[in-house]
Every structure is written in structure tokens, then in C-alpha cells.
Amino acid sequence: xxxxxxxxSEVLADLIAEFDVxxxxxxxxxxxxxxxxxxxxxxxxxxxRGARFILTMYEFRIDxxxxxxxxxxxxxxxxxxxxxxxxxxxxxxxxHRMLGDKAVALIEFLPGVSVSQPTPAQARAVGGALAxxxxxxxxxxxxxxxxxxxxxxxxxxxxxxxxGLAKIDPKLAVxxxxxxxxxxxxxxxxxxxxxxxADLFPDNVLMLGDEVSGLIDxxxxxxxxxxxxxxxxxxxxxxxxxGRSFDPALSTALLAGYEAVRxxxxxxxxxxxxxxxxxxxxxxxTRSFDLMNTPAxxxxxxxxxxxxxxxxxxxxxxxxxxxxxxx
Amino acid sequence: xxxxxxxxSEVLADLIAEFDVxxxxxxxxxxxxxxxxxxxxxxxxxxxRGARFILTMYEFRIDxxxxxxxxxxxxxxxxxxxxxxxxxxxxxxxxHRMLGDKAVALIEFLPGVSVSQPTPAQARAVGGALAxxxxxxxxxxxxxxxxxxxxxxxxxxxxxxxxGLAKIDPKLAVxxxxxxxxxxxxxxxxxxxxxxxADLFPDNVLMLGDEVSGLIDxxxxxxxxxxxxxxxxxxxxxxxxxGRSFDPALSTALLAGYEAVRxxxxxxxxxxxxxxxxxxxxxxxTRSFDLMNTPAxxxxxxxxxxxxxxxxxxxxxxxxxxxxxxx
Numbered sequence: 001x002x003x004x005x006x007x008x009s010e011v012l013a014d015l016i017a018e019f020d021v022x023x024x025x026x027x028x029x030x031x032x033x034x035x036x037x038x039x040x041x042x043x044x045x046x047x048x049r050g051a052r053f054i055l056t057m058y059e060f061r062i063d064x065x066x067x068x069x070x071x072x073x074x075x076x077x078x079x080x081x082x083x084x085x086x087x088x089x090x091x092x093x094x095x096h097r098m099l100g101d102k103a104v105a106l107i108e109f110l111p112g113v114s115v116s117q118p119t120p121a122q123a124r125a126v127g128g129a130l131a132x133x134x135x136x137x138x139x140x141x142x143x144x145x146x147x148x149x150x151x152x153x154x155x156x157x158x159x160x161x162x163x164g165l166a167k168i169d170p171k172l173a174v175x176x177x178x179x180x181x182x183x184x185x186x187x188x189x190x191x192x193x194x195x196x197x198a199d200l201f202p203d204n205v206l207m208l209g210d211e212v213s214g215l216i217d218x219x220x221x222x223x224x225x226x227x228x229x230x231x232x233x234x235x236x237x238x239x240x241x242x243g244r245s246f247d248p249a250l251s252t253a254l255l256a257g258y259e260a261v262r263x264x265x266x267x268x269x270x271x272x273x274x275x276x277x278x279x280x281x282x283x284x285x286t287r288s289f290d291l292m293n294t295p296a297x298x299x300x301x302x303x304x305x306x307x308x309x310x311x312x313x314x315x316x317x318x319x320x321x322x323x324x325x326x327x
Numbered sequence: 328x329x330x331x332x333x334x335x336s337e338v339l340a341d342l343i344a345e346f347d348v349x350x351x352x353x354x355x356x357x358x359x360x361x362x363x364x365x366x367x368x369x370x371x372x373x374x375x376r377g378a379r380f381i382l383t384m385y386e387f388r389i390d391x392x393x394x395x396x397x398x399x400x401x402x403x404x405x406x407x408x409x410x411x412x413x414x415x416x417x418x419x420x421x422x423h424r425m426l427g428d429k430a431v432a433l434i435e436f437l438p439g440v441s442v443s444q445p446t447p448a449q450a451r452a453v454g455g456a457l458a459x460x461x462x463x464x465x466x467x468x469x470x471x472x473x474x475x476x477x478x479x480x481x482x483x484x485x486x487x488x489x490x491g492l493a494k495i496d497p498k499l500a501v502x503x504x505x506x507x508x509x510x511x512x513x514x515x516x517x518x519x520x521x522x523x524x525a526d527l528f529p530d531n532v533l534m535l536g537d538e539v540s541g542l543i544d545x546x547x548x549x550x551x552x553x554x555x556x557x558x559x560x561x562x563x564x565x566x567x568x569x570g571r572s573f574d575p576a577l578s579t580a581l582l583a584g585y586e587a588v589r590x591x592x593x594x595x596x597x598x599x600x601x602x603x604x605x606x607x608x609x610x611x612x613t614r615s616f617d618l619m620n621t622p623a624x625x626x627x628x629x630x631x632x633x634x635x636x637x638x639x640x641x642x643x644x645x646x647x648x649x650x651x652x653x654x
Binding site: 032116 | 335336337339340351352353354355356357358359367369438439440441442443444533534535
């Protein structure tokens, strides 16, 4: 949550002039993104009536070679009517440019706010938007391996070590030691795959009332089991932030919204409990690793791994088997 | 440069509904302000055609009892044609509201960008805008003592101590020890006073090309010697950031722009060299104190006091006496 790079207005104005969007009128660094710097840019617009964009500078993590996958995906989905921000091409048709040694991209600004207390109507809308995104992505030619899949959870667990995990919380170490071998053994194969968002938290959804006005931040998007994305979204939307209480109304609405657009196959439905344990494991492990490897005084907020360990325990509890039962 | 408080979109929507500005459409935390959190807010507007605002939450430093002075000043200046953002009154006519234990205000959004390499034409425009602000403020009924005047410089110097200053830079301690008693002895009385901005750095001026589209961040505004504001603005605009090189063309343009609107009296002109030493002292001392009292790992950027110590040495050097000579 920071702007890592200061850009003078003269540099920004020159950069904006490389796109056919009018002249720079305003630029505000915005407090979003942990591996990017972002500016909300206003220009005079092609028609002089003003236009707004998000300028993203890729600071960490992202391999520039992968940008065409992410930025091309936005174009592909937007063309098919998904509420995702279009990538603005520069005058030479490029999706991103270099500014010094850093890549930058200009992306459409979308209205809407991220909800922090979703209602069932909103969860239903998000389920529908996710399903439409999956359908629209079906013929996307790009592919990208999931860098945060099962083998990475294992690697992170080894890097943390049982003692390190126990230091965060003794229950955490026990849970990982039990769940990880099970996931390795049981992880499904043969389920439908597609491009997935893989990080569709409320922060990454813009809403106007009960309508989804934007799906954003596709920088974890990858090719993986389609229903795994449903599981990630379920884990992200159907609990309170701390993972202490599950909201069955949000769960029912999210799944119904999804299935109204893209019905799950019997095999997908049957796999959801396991996929949800995987989704909870993914965030438990990345947060555990980040907690152990980010200094307490760093600029980024360290998120509590236990918020997802609790979800993991919830999904693993046979008492909750009915959550994903076909309605 | 941070957003200190997280505000859920539901809380924000309720807050915005207290103003007659339409419904909340978008909210982005912006990376501006060191003692405030700020959001760029978009609403549907009173006419449904959209409107933008800055929502400010006062986090530190500012005494809520002083908000009417700052927010009323914006209204006063805007009514007189100055390019400052109006304060939006809530449905009950209030200039600020409380959200929990923090004060918040909704302020007009103004276009424009802050220049980092000003041109003489831009410096001239800023001089003119400052002079118009001084004239427009003449009949503002509010008054506020300058909390960062001569007596505060002394207090800060004592708090830092000669040894502390010497640790930053030996030249710094020598300079303060020489200049501070001189400023105490020679500080002018009897010069015209008015409300002044007191912090008109390029960051606090929005420009569209060579025009000033906004004067912002009035939270150091106070009642003091009018020409001292010219001196502060001079110190802020006519040097490179490090204070190593003075740009005579910017200086000439800034002063000419000011005098084209509000000619300086002979006494004001004669006092400028001393006022400029005071202005440089003000930022040298606050930066020295902040450097010694802000942990290296804090969220705020610690600014180099030597950048203003160099300006102080420049203004104190008799070889530069001609800078403020009447043209």
C-alpha cells in the first residue's frame, strides 16, 4: 500500500503523451497495490471531455515477460463484455512501455467501491461475474503456470519449518502437517481448467450497489482448475476477515450466482471441499512465509495467517461437509 | 504519505450521504499528506453527471478547534476567485464532521499537477497567485498565530542541542548558532500582516501548463508578516531540491509575478533578505528536529535539513545581496 517511485509531473506528462488519450490534467498516487505503484490519472480525453486511467508501474515480483499475459487478458475479457479495465495501447500499439528500467501500463479506470461487509446479493453478483469471466477466458490464447500452487505450498511449508509455524501458532504447525500430505495425495486431476483470477478478494472487486462494476488486479491470474477459482473466491468472501465465522447465506448466494451462469459439473461440485482446503492452504502458507520473512517495520501490512488457517480447519471439518453439497 | 485509517466503503457511502453531492461512485486512498489521510472521492453528483472531491481525515497535529479557521479560509478565498478548493458543507451547513473520534472534511477536487522542475513562466504565475491570495485574505475575519515562528525555531534549536545539530552536520550547528541570535535581534516589526499560506512549495500548487489551477494544503496557514510568505515561497521555488543551486531566472519571475498583483513596499522589499533567512531557518529547524525524532523506519520520509541550511547560508551570504534588490 504505497507509491514506491516518485514521478515528476513533467515525466508523467511526457509518458501520457505517448498514448492517444489527451493531455495530462491530474495525477494522484494511490494507496493500492503491494508490488506496484499506481496513479489515478486524469487527461483531457480524446474528445476533450476528460478521461480517467490507472497508471501502474511494476516494481517487484512481476516478470516483465509475463506482462503480455496479464495485459492481453484484460483486453480479451473486456472485449467479451467482462467488467475488467481495458489496457490502453500506446501510439505504437504496445500494451506496456518502459520508463527507465521499470515497465508501466495505462489501464482504464472503472467506477465502483470494494465492499467490506458483502451482502448475499453482492456475493451472488460476484459469483456470476466470476463465472462469466471463466467463460470469456475459455478462448484466451495465453497460458501461465500457477506459481502459487501445491508444489509452492510445500516449498513454503519447508522454508517456514514446523518450528517456525509452531512459533506463529502451535495449532498452525499441526494443521499444515496434517493437511499438506492429504492435499498432495488427493489433489484432483482431470477437472476443467481455464485462466483463473486466483485472488478474487473483495478488494479486487468494484461494486456499484449490488452490481459488479469491475474485476481488477489480475496479477495472480494463471491457468489452473477452474473450480479452484470458485474455492478461492468462496474462502475470500464467505467468512469474516479473521476467519472465525462462516456466513452460509453468502456461501449459498455466491455458488448460486456462479451456477446461474456456469453450472458446475458433478465432479467439480464433488471436488469443491478439497479445492477449498487447497485455497485456504494457499493463503495460510503465503501469509505464514511473509510473516516470518517481512520485517515488523516494513511498509507492507503483514496479514495474519491464522485468518486462513481457521478457514482451512473449517473446510477440513466433516461437520461442514454440507457447505458445498449440491442444492 | 500514507492512508492511516482504513474506511470501509459502507462507512464512506454513509458519510457521503450526509452531503448533497450524489451517491458514492468511487473512493481511492491517495498517497498525499503526512498528518492526514486523504481519499479521492467520486460521486454521481447533484446533477447525475459526476463530481469529484477530496475527503480528508485529520489524523495528527491538527487541533480540531482550528479547523474552522482552515476550512473557512478556503471558502473565503474561493468566493473571491482564488483557485483554492471549496469546502463542501454538509446538509446541516457544517464544514467538518466527526467520524468516530476523528474530524473529516469534504473538499472540492481541483485539476492540475505539481511541477517538479518549474519554469520561469510557472514561477511568475505562482507569484501572482500568492499575491492574489494575500489580497483576498485581507478581510478574512479569522486569525491564527504562527506556531512555527521565531520562538518555535529557538525552542526546536534548544531541543536539538548544538551537539545534536553537529551530529547531523558540523556546519549546521555553526550556522544555527550564528543565525538564530541575529534573527531574534533583527526580526522586523511593523510590516504589513495578513493570513499567509506559509508552506507554498511546488507540492502545494496545482498547475495546468503555465496556469495555477490550485493552491492547496493550507494547514500551516496563519496570521503573520505578508512578505514572509513571499520569502517562504522564494525559498521553496528558486533552488534545486538539495538547495545547492539558486536559479536567478525563477527568482526574478516569482517576484515580478507577485509585484504585478501586489507591489511590495520599500520596507517589505528591504526586509526580504532577512525574511528569507527566517524562512530557510524555519524549514532547517523543523527538518532537523524531525530527523532527530523520527525513527529511521517510520512511514514518513525524513527530509534533509541541509537542503534548507544551504539556502540559509545562501541568503546570509552578502555576495547574494542583490537577489532581493528592487529591479
